Amino acid sequence: MKRTKKERQQLLTETIADNPFVTDEQLAHQFGVSVQTIRLDRMELSIPELRERIKDVASKNYENEVKSLPLDEVIGEIIDIELDKRALSIFDVGEEHVFQRNNIARGHHLFAQANSLAVAVIDDELALxxxxxxxxxxxxxxxxxxxxKAIVRTQHTEKNRTIIDVTSTVNNEVVFTGEFEMYRTKGGNET
Amino acid sequence: MKRTKKERQQLLTETIADNPFVTDEQLAHQFGVSVQTIRLDRMELSIPELRERIKDVASKNYENEVKSLPLDEVIGEIIDIELDKRALSIFDVGEEHVFQRNNIARGHHLFAQANSLAVAVIDDELALxxxxxxxxxxxxxxxxxxxxKAIVRTQHTEKNRTIIDVTSTVNNEVVFTGEFEMYRTKGGNET
Known part of the structure; x- marks a missing residue:
């Protein structure tokens, strides 16, 4: 069933609002149209290209925000963060991150993105x-x-401990989940 | 209490037999003597230097042995492997593997060594x-x-699944433990 242009453009607007990090290629695939069509749609709808959308979100200076490690030690790019609450990062999987034989991303890269986000979200100089x-x-x-996405659990835990739930998605489909128990010097969720 | 030379040399022989990958520096520290003394001890006892000891163990051609991935995709160096039973690897932590601030190794490197050993030990073309x-x-x-060390559990599990217990040590002290559930195309532990 082919959508009308109007239907497609409405769906496109919603999809990008849901996930600002979706690429034109992914959108083209999703809607069964060419990448060129998606670009024209975006122009008509005044939706900036992906690079600009990312810059928009990333314009805040996270370097002064993240306490537990220098920003360049985070695997992936932090897009949003609220210390001791939540954090969001994106990571583009390249050829260097996959198994040669089957093109599947190696587990430790997904682990690294999730783990470093769990470290970054902690409001402390030390997080292990x-x-x-x-x-x-x-x-x-x-x-x-x-x-x-990393979400800091709010319920009571041990002193100097914080539990963080991490979920990774590709095109809104869950690909990885993790629970990280972190050591910190100050506080934790018991306060 | 200072040991006699004879006592030290006997303990040295036992220590190296237990852990062939111990360095002269570690031995010197353990016995409270200089690295030079350890070297002289080894010469008297005809114990080859670490590099030679590793070459000895690694002389087997593991490339033809490991099935699930090319050997250069293993993080660390495989020293011993018996497919679907056990495997051993060593990994030297460098400056590039630690957090700048506290010199502590980043978790994903330890995870990567353990995870790739868990993949390598599987006797199958595909292991995820x-x-x-x-x-x-x-x-x-x-x-x-x-x-x-990765040890494959022998008890019954689901079809196409294998559980592997991994333990990492530094100077015989446990630093990391992991349990990995692997998917494989053929068999698993139920056979």
Missing amino acids: TVKSNVAFVKPVKAGDRVVT | TVKSNVAFVKPVKAGDRVVT
Whole structure:
């Protein structure tokens, strides 16, 4: 069933609002049209290109915000962060991140993105991973853009400990989940 | 209490037999003597230097042995492997593997060594990590040599699944433990 242009443009607007990090290629694939058509749609709808959308979100100076490690030690790019609450990063999977044989991303790269986001979200000078429990839900391929969310659990935990739930998606499909128990010097969730 | 030379040399022989990957520096520290003394001890006892000891163990051609991935995709160096049973690797932690601030090795490098050993030990062309449960027991520093053992569990599991227990040590002290649930195309432990 082919959509009308109006239907497509409405769906396009909603899709980009849901996930600002979707690429034109992904949109073209999703709607069964050419990349050129998506570009024209965006121009008509005044939706900036992906690079601009990312710059928009990333314009805040996270360097002064993240306490637990220098920003260049984060694997992936932090897009949003609220210390001790939540954080969001994106990571573009390249050929160097996959197994040669099957083009599937190696687990430790997904782990690294999730783990470094769990470190970054901690509002402390020191944050170390104590334990983690991860599931590789769906294979990730070269060219995929992994969007990772870290949510700090608010319920009571041990002193100097914080639990963080991490979920990574590609095109809004969950590919990885993780639970990270972090050591910190100050506080934790018991306050 | 200072040991006699004879006592020290006997203990040295036992220590190297237990852990062939111990460095002269570690031995010197352990016995409270200089590195030069250890070297002289080794010469008298005809124990080859570490590099030679590693070459000895690594002289087997693991490239033809490991099925699930090319050997250069293993993080660390495989020292011993018996497919679907056990595997051993060593990984030397460098400055590039630690957090700038505290010199502590980043979790994903330890995870990568353990995970790639869990992949390598599988006797199948395809092995993918499904879940893993890891604990960072003790901080690892730049200069540390991490010795990682993977043991394949023999008890019954789901079809196409294999559970692998991984333990990493530095100077015989546990620094990391992990349980990896692997997907494989053929068999698993139920056979």
